[in-house]
Amino acid sequence: MTLVNIVSSINIKGGVTSPKSFFSGGTHCGLRRKKLDFGWLYSSIPAKAAAVYTQNAFQAAPLKVTQESIAKEQKLQLVVVNSANANACTGKEGLENARLTRKYASEEAGLPEHLVAVQSTGLIGVQLPMDKVETGIRSINLESQDAASFEQAILTTDTCTKHASVECEIEGKQVTIGGAAKGSGMIDPNMATMLAYITTDADVSQDALKSLLKKTTDKTYNQITVDGDSSTNDTVVVLANGAAETSELDEFHPEWGAFEEAFTKLSEELAKKIARDGEGATKLIEVQVEGAATAADAGKIAKSIISSNLVKTAIHGADPNWGRIVCAAGYSGASMESEAVDVYLGPIQVVSEGLPLDFDEAEASAYLTQSDIYIKVKLEDGTGAAQAWGCDLSYEYVRINASYRT
Amino acid sequence: MTLVNIVSSINIKGGVTSPKSFFSGGTHCGLRRKKLDFGWLYSSIPAKAAAVYTQNAFQAAPLKVTQESIAKEQKLQLVVVNSANANACTGKEGLENARLTRKYASEEAGLPEHLVAVQSTGLIGVQLPMDKVETGIRSINLESQDAASFEQAILTTDTCTKHASVECEIEGKQVTIGGAAKGSGMIDPNMATMLAYITTDADVSQDALKSLLKKTTDKTYNQITVDGDSSTNDTVVVLANGAAETSELDEFHPEWGAFEEAFTKLSEELAKKIARDGEGATKLIEVQVEGAATAADAGKIAKSIISSNLVKTAIHGADPNWGRIVCAAGYSGASMESEAVDVYLGPIQVVSEGLPLDFDEAEASAYLTQSDIYIKVKLEDGTGAAQAWGCDLSYEYVRINASYRT
Numbered sequence: 108m109t110l111v112n113i114v115s116s117i118n119i120k121g122g123v124t125s126p127k128s129f130f131s132g133g134t135h136c137g138l139r140r141k142k143l144d145f146g147w148l149y150s151s152i153p154a155k156a157a158a159v160y161t162q163n164a165f166q167a168a169p170l171k172v173t174q175e176s177i178a179k180e181q182k183l184q185l186v187v188v189n190s191a192n193a194n195a196c197t198g199k200e201g202l203e204n205a206r207l208t209r210k211y212a213s214e215e216a217g218l219p220e221h222l223v224a225v226q227s228t229g230l231i232g233v234q235l236p237m238d239k240v241e242t243g244i245r246s247i248n249l250e251s252q253d254a255a256s257f258e259q260a261i262l263t264t265d266t267c268t269k270h271a272s273v274e275c276e277i278e279g280k281q282v283t284i285g286g287a288a289k290g291s292g293m294i295d296p297n298m299a300t301m302l303a304y305i306t307t308d309a310d311v312s313q314d315a316l317k318s319l320l321k322k323t324t325d326k327t328y329n330q331i332t333v334d335g336d337s338s339t340n341d342t343v344v345v346l347a348n349g350a351a352e353t354s355e356l357d358e359f360h361p362e363w364g365a366f367e368e369a370f371t372k373l374s375e376e377l378a379k380k381i382a383r384d385g386e387g388a389t390k391l392i393e394v395q396v397e398g399a400a401t402a403a404d405a406g407k408i409a410k411s412i413i414s415s416n417l418v419k420t421a422i423h424g425a426d427p428n429w430g431r432i433v434c435a436a437g438y439s440g441a442s443m444e445s446e447a448v449d450v451y452l453g454p455i456q457v458v459s460e461g462l463p464l465d466f467d468e469a470e471a472s473a474y475l476t477q478s479d480i481y482i483k484v485k486l487e488d489g490t491g492a493a494q495a496w497g498c499d500l501s502y503e504y505v506r507i508n509a510s511y512r513t
Numbered sequence: 514m515t516l517v518n519i520v521s522s523i524n525i526k527g528g529v530t531s532p533k534s535f536f537s538g539g540t541h542c543g544l545r546r547k548k549l550d551f552g553w554l555y556s557s558i559p560a561k562a563a564a565v566y567t568q569n570a571f572q573a574a575p576l577k578v579t580q581e582s583i584a585k586e587q588k589l590q591l592v593v594v595n596s597a598n599a600n601a602c603t604g605k606e607g608l609e610n611a612r613l614t615r616k617y618a619s620e621e622a623g624l625p626e627h628l629v630a631v632q633s634t635g636l637i638g639v640q641l642p643m644d645k646v647e648t649g650i651r652s653i654n655l656e657s658q659d660a661a662s663f664e665q666a667i668l669t670t671d672t673c674t675k676h677a678s679v680e681c682e683i684e685g686k687q688v689t690i691g692g693a694a695k696g697s698g699m700i701d702p703n704m705a706t707m708l709a710y711i712t713t714d715a716d717v718s719q720d721a722l723k724s725l726l727k728k729t730t731d732k733t734y735n736q737i738t739v740d741g742d743s744s745t746n747d748t749v750v751v752l753a754n755g756a757a758e759t760s761e762l763d764e765f766h767p768e769w770g771a772f773e774e775a776f777t778k779l780s781e782e783l784a785k786k787i788a789r790d791g792e793g794a795t796k797l798i799e800v801q802v803e804g805a806a807t808a809a810d811a812g813k814i815a816k817s818i819i820s821s822n823l824v825k826t827a828i829h830g831a832d833p834n835w836g837r838i839v840c841a842a843g844y845s846g847a848s849m850e851s852e853a854v855d856v857y858l859g860p861i862q863v864v865s866e867g868l869p870l871d872f873d874e875a876e877a878s879a880y881l882t883q884s885d886i887y888i889k890v891k892l893e894d895g896t897g898a899a900q901a902w903g904c905d906l907s908y909e910y911v912r913i914n915a916s917y918r919t
Contacts, residue, residue, distance in 0.1 A: 164851045165843035165867070196839060198852070198868050231836035232869040334822040336837070337844040416740040416822070417914055424915030430637035431742070433602060437571035438743040445570045446604070461571070462604050463638040502911050508823055509830030509907075 113362075114275040114369045117376050121272020122254035125285035126308035127350035128152055132251030133260030136243030138191035138229070138236065145243030146260030147212075148186040148287075148304055153222060154346035155310070156183035157317040159324045161341035167195035168205040169225045170342060176209065179221035181313040183346055186304065187212045187247070188261045189240060190289075191229040193300065195339035204235040211244045228289065228300045228340050229263055254287065261289045261302055264507075269380040275369040277362045282309040282351045284373050290333070290381030300338040303328060303377050309366060310349030315357035319370060320345050327374040330406060330495040332414045333385035334504070375494075382496040387504030392422055392497045394482045396436075399491035404441035408484060409495035411439030419500035422480055427471030429457040436484055447487035453480070519768075520681040520775045523782050527678020528660040531691035532714035533756035534558050538657030539666030542649030544597035544635070544642065551649030552666030553618075554592040554693075554710055559628060560754035561716070562589035563723040565730045567747035573601035574611040575631045576748060582615065585627035587719040589752055592710060593618045593653070594667045595646060596695075597635040599706065601745040610641040617650045634669055634695065634706040634746050660693065667695045667708055670913075675786040681775040683768045688715040688757045690779050696739070696787030706744040709734060709783050715772060716755030721763035725776060726751050733780040736812060736901040738820045739791035740910070781900075788902040793910030798828055798903045800888045802842075805897035810847035814890060815901035817845030825906035828886055833877035835863040842890055853893035859886070 123131050133146035156177050160170045177183060187208065194201045205225050213220040227235070258268035272285040288303035311319070324343055349355075356366055383391040394412045399405035412418055415435040421428035429450050437445065450458035453474045457466050474480075529537050539552035562583050566576050583589060593614065600607045611631050619626040633641070664674035678691040694709035717725070730749055755761075762772055789797040800818045805811035818824055821841040827834035835856050843851065856864035859880045863872050880886075 161844075162846075163840065163843035164845075164847075164849050165839055166851075196836065196864075196867060196869060198866075231840070336821055336823045336840060339840055339843060415742055416910075417742045420911055420914035423911065426915070430602065433571055434569060434637070434742060434745055437569035437745060438567075439570075440568075441570075443570050445572075458602075460604075461602060463602065500911060501915075502908050504822075505826055505829065505906060505908050505911060508826035509832070 113365045114372065115273055117372060118272045121285050122270035123148055123257065123285045123287045123304055123306045124252045124254040125272035126283040126306045128308060128348055129285070129306045130249055130252055131257040132248055132253040133256030134243055134246040136246065137239040138189055143256055143260035144190045145246070146188045146257040147247050148257060149249050150184050150346055150348040152348040152350055153182045153184045154348035155313050155316055156181060156344065156346050157313070157320045158342060158344040159320055161337055161339060163337055163339050165196060165339045167193055167227060167340045168197055168201040169194050169227045170340065171202060172205040172209055173224040173226065173342070176221045176224050182222060183224050184218050184222040185212060185216050186224045186226060186344060187244065188226040188302070189243060190261055190263055192227055192233055192235050193229045193231050193340050194227040194235050196232040197234055200234055204237055207237060208240055211241055212247070215244050215247050216249060224344060226302060226342060228261065228302055231339065258287045261287065263289065263300065265289050265384055267384055269377055269384065271373060271376045273369045273373045275365045277309060277353045277356065277366060280351050280353055282307065282353060282366065284369050286373050286377050288377040288381055290384050300340040301328065301381055303343040305343070305345040305373065307347045308349065308351035309347055310353050310355045311347040312355050312357040316345060316347055319367060323371050323374045326371065326493070327378040330410060330493065331378045331382040332410065332497045333382065379496050382498055385498035386507050387501040388498030389501055390422060390478055390480055390499045392480045392482065392499065394484070394495045396484045396486070397492045398486040398488060400442055400488040401491040402493055403491070405491040405493035407441040408436045408439045409493045411435045412482060412484070413495040413497035416500055419497065422475055423499035423501050425472045425475040427452055427457060427468055427475060429463060432482060432484070433458060443486055443488055449485040451483040519771045520778065521679055523778060524678045527691050528676035529554055529663065529691045529693045529710055529712045530658045530660040531678035532689040532712045534714060534754055535691070535712045536655055536658055537663040538654055538659040539662030540649055540652040542652065543645040544595055549662055549666035550596045551652070552594045552663040553653050554663060555655050556590050556752055556754040558754040558756055559588045559590045560752035561719050561722055562587060562750065562752050563719070563726045564748060564750040565726055567743055567745060569743055569745050571602060571745045573599055573633060573746045574603055574607040575600050575633045576746065577608060578611040578615055579630040579632065579748065582627045582630050588628060589630050590624050590628040591618060591622050592630045592632060592750060593650065594632040594708070595649060596667055596669055598633055598639055598641050599635045599637050599746050600633040600641050602638040603640055606640055610643055613643060614646055617647055618653070621650050621653050622655060630750060632708060632748060634667065634708055637745065664693045667693065669695065669706065671695050671790050673790055675783055675790070677779060677782045679775045679779045681771045683715060683759045683762065683772060686757050686759055688713065688759060688772065690775050692779050692783050694783040694787055696790050706746040707734065707787055709749040711749070711751040711779065713753045714755065714757035715753055716759050716761045717753040718761050718763040722751060722753055725773060729777050729780045732777065733784040736816060736899065737784045737788040738816065738903045739788065785902050788904055791904035792913050793907040794904030795907055796828060796884055796886055796905045798886045798888065798905065800890070800901045802890045802892070803898045804892040804894060806848055806894040807897040808899055809897070811897040811899035813847040814842045814845045815899045817841045818888060818890070819901040819903035822906055825903065828881055829905035829907050831878045831881040833858055833863060833874055833881060835869060838888060838890070839864060849892050849894055855891040857889040
């Protein structure tokens with residue numbers, strides 16, 4: 108792709124404040140014992156905003172309030188996030204608390220309520236202790252550029268913060284896209300909640316921002332899995348504040364391709380970081396599918412393989428168990444010519460035209476002891492391609508999730 | 514239901530030879546080191562036959578040959594099954610071997626080839642050693658009523674045989690339905706293959722038998738899960754030989770309801786036995802959903818809960834983690850009014866109208882230490898009801914499946 112030259116490689120030290128005129132920070136308000144538990148993300152310019160939310164029928168209260176805010180003007184200027192409490196399955200009181208959080212934050216920041224989004228992650232079924240949330244809100248410092256504190260404040264039992272940025276050139280100007288995410292930590296009795304925040308100083312039309320986020324989410328965040336359980340709180344929010352002084356970008360802009368590439372690259376990086384830090388994970392697994400009938404079919408096959416407990420345990424045990432990969436492809440629901448399937452474990456081809464090769468098992472097993480595992484599946488049904496990311500299934504996953512809540 | 518009086522309760526000592534004029538046995542032909550590895554099931558009368566097969570794109574060779582046989586006259590008289598080798602991902606040679614197996618068996622039994630079905634379960638991607646299969650075929654004794662040997666011969670790493678029978682009265686005559694199944698054992702590098710064989714001495718029209726099997730499979734075998742990986746070899750075969758001398762039954766027969774109830778009861782019993790013996794399982798989990806918009810929605814919700822790794826690990830750890838149950842219901846894809854959901858763990862209600870109750874956690878945890886766990890989810894979206902069965906996710910599951918093949 109010729110565009111690659113004008114998109115920088117991922118800056119793994121970057122984050123949500125890498126683009127111009129974004130500010131963020133985090134504090135401890137008492138929801139967790141010691142760790143940071145309340146964060147904020149602020150744009151000094153009202154930013155065009157879009158978000159995608161979990162499809163779970165039990166969508167948590169803050170997601171509803173965030174949707175209300177964005178619906179008004181498709182803009183946001185402040186996002187506040189608490190960890191330790193998901194405000195999910197909390198009924199009317201939960202919804203009132205989410206609205207109250209927004210109200211207090213808007214007052215603290217001197218912003219209209221509809222420019223404020225609220226987010227929560229953590230325990231399900233417990234009402235938000237509003238006195239502590241208020242303490243958090245009163246600590247908001249809109250001039251802070253302490254992205255690291257924001258990244259920490261949104262974690263549950265993630266073992267590390269997740270952030271990156273990427274740059275591209277549009278109209279001769281440097282445009283930056285930054286992001287922070289949290290993944291598959293566990294807070295009892297909750298499930299892994301995925302949150303991601305993306306900021307950019309490009310100006311992007313609201314429609315283009317919305318469709319780009321949807322498209323990118325399908326290719327990245329929706330293609331990761333830790334255990335197949337999609338939470339009540341999953342959300343990705345993007346803010347585009349225009350501080351880089353580009354014209355308003357959309358799909359018809361001659362340099363849209365560069366922006367889309369950079370945006371996708373950043374999202375892929377955050378998604379991979381979430382997968383790598385899955386509960387109990389010791390390895391990142393990347394599955395690449397090529398030659399499927401359609402991109403959607405390729406996506407299904409890749410997701411099916413990455414979601415298979417049998418594939419995940421085999422990789423945990425460094426077992427080059429090609430049969431499980433082929434089987435998971437086979438039950439993905441995608442159509443395929445089963446006699447034209449090739450499978451590779453990293454550089455080692457293990458299946459050719461649906462039949463096993465006489466590969467060196469010791470060499471393949473040694474490959475699977477690495478921390479980054481690539482599985483490639485090549486079909487001959489068309490030109491559809493997709494990727495998916497996940498992690499191995501370990502004893503530690505069972506230990507984490509079978510432990511009685513304390 | 515008034516029909517219940519004319520259907521007997523499950524006879525857990527019964528099996529495939531409980532109905533009249535069925536014979537079966539098993540032998541050791543050398544595919545496994547010591548255990549029985551070759552079984553047969555024979556009806557002295559050509560039996561009307563139907564079967565359902567895995568939807569996996571990599572359907573194994575014997576499934577194709579069994580389909581060919583049944584297609585000819587919708588009848589079968591002999592089913593031969595080998596374990597230790599799945600004859601899957603074996604290409605043209607595998608298909609030839611499956612056809613050869615059928616040919617040899619038909620010669621041995623003096624039957625036309627199309628009355629013979631062949632079945633395999635075990636290792637994927639290895640050609641059948643036909644000399645051993647021939648040894649098995651030469652051991653077939655059509656007069657044997659040693660159902661126990663058949664049940665053993667079809668196992669892989671199942672920890673126990675699975676069989677039952679049930680009786681009902683049709684036209685004043687006793688009709689018996691018997692069955693044998695194998696489940697979620699593991700033979701490297703294979704995945705859990707589910708096989709079930711159902712026999713009955715009722716006479717049933719071919720169309721009615723086919724649609725009854727399909728309907729029952731959707732409610733029973735398709736509602737169990739161990740790890741969500743559906744194999745290349747999954748098959749359920751039913752043989753109805755008419756030896757009980759009923760008239761030909763179909764949906765319009767006044768006593769069809771009794772037959773259907775008995776058939777479903779037997780299938781549910783076999784399905785539960787498979788779930789209970791899932792890899793590493795220490796508990797059988799039954800999920801019952803009531804009040805869904807449709808039966809299909811109820812089925813989706815029940816299957817989603819039973820498939821959730823987070824629910825499975827929580828139950829393994831005796832954690833009354835209602836949030837994970839509600840969450841899995843929420844992402845099932847079924848429509849639901851989330852504020853009208855009740856959840857029960859056995860006798861203990863833990864969620865009312867989508868909100869957690871202040872239940873006794875110690876009591877609920879104690880309930881979850883039992884070997885049979887019932888989860889009930891009540892909705893207010895309609896009258897759709899369904900069940901699903903599964904097992905807990907344990908360290909042992911990871912150990913079994915992460916162990917390098919030896």
